[in-house]
Amino acid sequence: MAHIEDRWYKTLRHPTGRTERVKSELFGTGNRYRVRYITPDGRERSKSFPDRGKRDAEAFLVSTETDKLRGSYVDPVAGRMTFAEYAESWIRTRSFDESTRESTEFRVRKHLLPFFGSRQLASIKPGHIREWDAGMVGKLAPATRAVVFAHLRTILGAAVDDERIAKNPCSAKSVTPPRPVQRRVVPWRYDQVSAIRGGLAQRYRPMVDLGAGCGMRQGEILGLGVDDIDLDAGWVHVSRQVKLVRSRLVFGLPKNDRDRRVPLPDSVALVLRQHIDDFAPVSLTLPWENPANADRVTVPLLFTTTRRGAINRRTFDGKSWRPAVVAAGITPTRATGMHALRHFYASSLLDAGESIKALASYLGHADAGFTLRVYTHLMPASEERTRNAIDDLFGAGEKP
Template identity: 30%
Template sequence: MSLAVRSCTFSDIEFRNIKRSHVEAWVKKMSQDGLAPGTVKTRYNNVRSVLRGARNDRMLATDPADGVTLPRARKAEHAMSIPSPSDVGKLLEAADPWFLSFVAMCGFAGLRLGEAAAVQLTDIDFLRRTLKVERQIQRAGGGEVLITPPKYGSERLVHIPDGLVQVLARHVEQIGVHSPQKWLFLGDGGLPPHQNTVGYWWRKTVKAAGLEAVKLHDLRHFYASGLIAAGCDVVTVQRALGHSKATTTLNTYAHLWPTAEDRTRSAAGAMMDDALGISADSLRTHQA
């Protein structure tokens, strides 16, 4: 919300003087500045919630954002970039020792950047192999670090693999934890690192791995795609990722689930394999 307000080009205009053209000019400028369609939509919705509130309080006769055309987002299957297992392996090998567990939590537990930065030792249950996601790190104005609940209230318990448990245990043993809160990762002032600090180390890791154009958030897609490939249903993936609704999961990853045509083809293929196997066994019996 703070980013949306700061980017708003009509924030100094009185409510009664705001016109639809002001909103349209703002949306156009965000697109020209290179913001992704999804980011433009999020900021537009944040500011529009204020305009609707003003209309409901009768400070505005109508909603000046009503009917404004937003940039069209690319389809998920075209916009999404999913690293290969080989690429993720290269990133893990290239990461600095302290950053390795950060990369691993994003790739094998699906944590967002801010969620991974906010992990404390007490969030990890090494015996039950679970990881609690209860908070996130956000950057406020002037580089201030804010500790807030996860995005969209997505507190959750993630069931993590043995390999990730070992990575986290090694991190605690060799790197240690910081401050009374026992943060796994340390930024400035005894607080966890914010997105700029993490971004620096991520770019350094990508370069060292010999990769290009891989975003940290792509590791979350890698995690989701792995769950779907393993046969996990929509609700399981939704809970693991911390989506507030199953429709969010489907809108993002529907193209990764097998279609009815895929299942029909697989079923028919299995039937054919069985039939051919029986035929071959029968033929061998008659030859004997």
């Protein structure tokens, strides 16, 4: 039974039955009041309070018993685990694909553990979150800050679920989550795409056609097998990608773990037919998702290196793509990777009147709202169509 113990006094019972309250050997030393209670899992816990702190002890006792009745009790001992210990456990037990696990490990260990690592979970307050975020301004790009903050909030949210802390300090009203700067996509012109294509080796040029003509991601193009294209019906089945995990190449599912079908234009199909004639597909075997995985997958890849191996995107970007971008008169930035071909594809479809929902499906976006936010400014202006529609209805030049 929960109770408050006065450690400075003890009660003596005389043979006559009379009781007497006398000073204990602890009188005047240490905290006077000790609250003793049983946790929901049957463990005994205690908390001490100083002299003149009886009201605080009583309030703590009432609060603890109320939390136990509500099912919201959190054992203070559970929150003594350090952030570093809990974060490592979270990374180990969280369900990730291996490439995501690798990048998450890197961000947590580089940007979170130096500040939070030695702190106990229960000691992390909203002020610490604000202090960390302020220290990251100027050190990390806004987009990276937002991603790392999301990791921090998710880790502390998991600690709440595991009943190690009562609430997530990242969710406090005084904490403002960092937001990435929304930059407007400026798609390349056709002549720029054509110039980059011309700057690549012959065996790599159809990769540009697939990026600009089918909206495929770089890894999806690198993982495309000859069996994934239906040249006669005009479809591309995007079912895998080549990823770099812990410095090794692996096959894996496309982003968002969703495969999809994309319309294959006749012009791109013609290019692929010629590519298959010029460079026969090479069957290559790679691990699936995790380099340590015993499962192996064999795919007759359309695009391989001159040594008939799978293409490492980092090597390709440095030795082939970047020089072609420079040769086309474009200054290399983070926005001039192969992903820019997807923006060209999206802008072309929107300009032709394609719907956002269809575009999101072709691009492999999990949420059409994301597609709308990224590309809404590229949608054709509707003002003239509105004027023409009303004029056609009422008759041009007539007054209402």
